[in-house]
Amino acid sequence: MSKMATIDIRLKKVNKIYTDGDLVAGVVVVDSGRSDFQHQGITLSMEGAVSLQLSAKSVGLFEAFYNSLKPIQLINYSLEVAKPGKLPSGKTEIPFEIPLKGKPNKPLYETYHGVFVNIQYSLKVDVKRSLLNKDLQKQCEFIVEYKEQDTKAKVKSVPFSITPDTLTNVKEKQNVPSFKIKGTLNSASISISKPLQGELIVEHCNAPIKSIELQLVRVETCGCAEGYAKDATEIQNIQIADGDVCRGITIPIHMIFPRLFTCPTLSTNNFKVEFEVNIVVVFHDDHLVTENFPIKLTRF
Known part of the structure; x- marks a missing residue:
């Protein structure tokens, strides 16, 4: 019956969110079924790392860099939670506490699930068993966030006006219909826990509009002495207007930042x-125009 034993990690914090210096506390739960459970020791480890990878288009450009893309280790700590021995039948809970502290001179970055940059933290429990029995292993991810700052960044609104003349990503401007869209973003520096807000107005447009969309883009840069690879990928796309909108009507802009796919703007020697x-206007013939706004995410 011991072969049916299972193992789990349960954290005291339901939301699994921690900041630098916190105690990560919980229990290792061993369910040994109806018989005693013999083991050769139970070890719990905490790991945190930044993993980097290049996009397919960049691999050929930086072969030397590609071969040196090793994970950046932020935390690597382990402790023995149970010495070799025997656990009784049924469920056994073994409590643990591990301080969340990075390596010397290595700050802890916020958890982030990107495409070419990933910052992840996890707890892993290993149960060693005799030769005839399979070792047990369980992993549990937890989330690291920066502490809320007392100082608030100055909020400065960003007015914009989009016309055919302001477009920089269109080659044949003579094919673009005459239009003018003006509006405001409440700020270019935004707390990640608050929404991006603003408004826009279609003052005039001589072609029917199909849709107006708000696109959130991540720009990830990986690099070293050999060079830098920079890639932009879409996180989410929200439609803020459908159909040929009335001219002169204020359209609200509101976007919530998805937690794991965004983090405070980050710049280091190896990655950014x-x-x-992007504000995207799609016309009825499916042609579209885009206006780009760099934003800075913070946690304050």
Whole structure:
């Protein structure tokens, strides 16, 4: 019956969110079924790392860099939670506490699930068993966030006006219909826990509009002495207007930042994580125009 034994990690914090210096506390739960459970020791380890990878288009450009893309280790700590011995039948809970502290001179970055940059923290429990029995292993991810800052960044609104003349990503401007869209973003520096807000107005447009969308983009940069690879990928796309909107009507802009796919804007020697917002106007013939706004995410 011991072969049916299972293992789990349960954290005291339901939301699994911690900041630098916190105690990560919980229990290792061993369910040994109806018989005693013999083991050769139970070890719990805490790991945190930044993993980097290059996009397919960049691999050929930086072969030397590609071969040196090793994970950046932020935390690597382990402790023995139970010495070799025997656990009784049924469920056994073994409590643990591990301080969340990074390596010397290595700050802890916020948890972030990107495409080419990933910052993840996890607890892993290993149960060693005799040769005839399979070792047991369980992993549990937890989330690291910066502490809320007392000082608030100055909020400065960002007015914008989009016309065919302001477009920089269109080659044949003579094919673009005459239009003018003006509006405001409440700020270019935004707390990640608050929404991006603003408004826009279609003053005039001589072609029917199909849709107006708000696109959130991550710009991830990986690099070293050999060079830097920079890639932009879409996180989410929200439609803020459908159909040929009335001219002169105020359209609200409101976007909530998805937690694991965004983090405070980050710049280090080896990688960067930055964010941009695109306002996309799609015309009825499916042609579209885009206006780009770099934004800075903070936690304050």
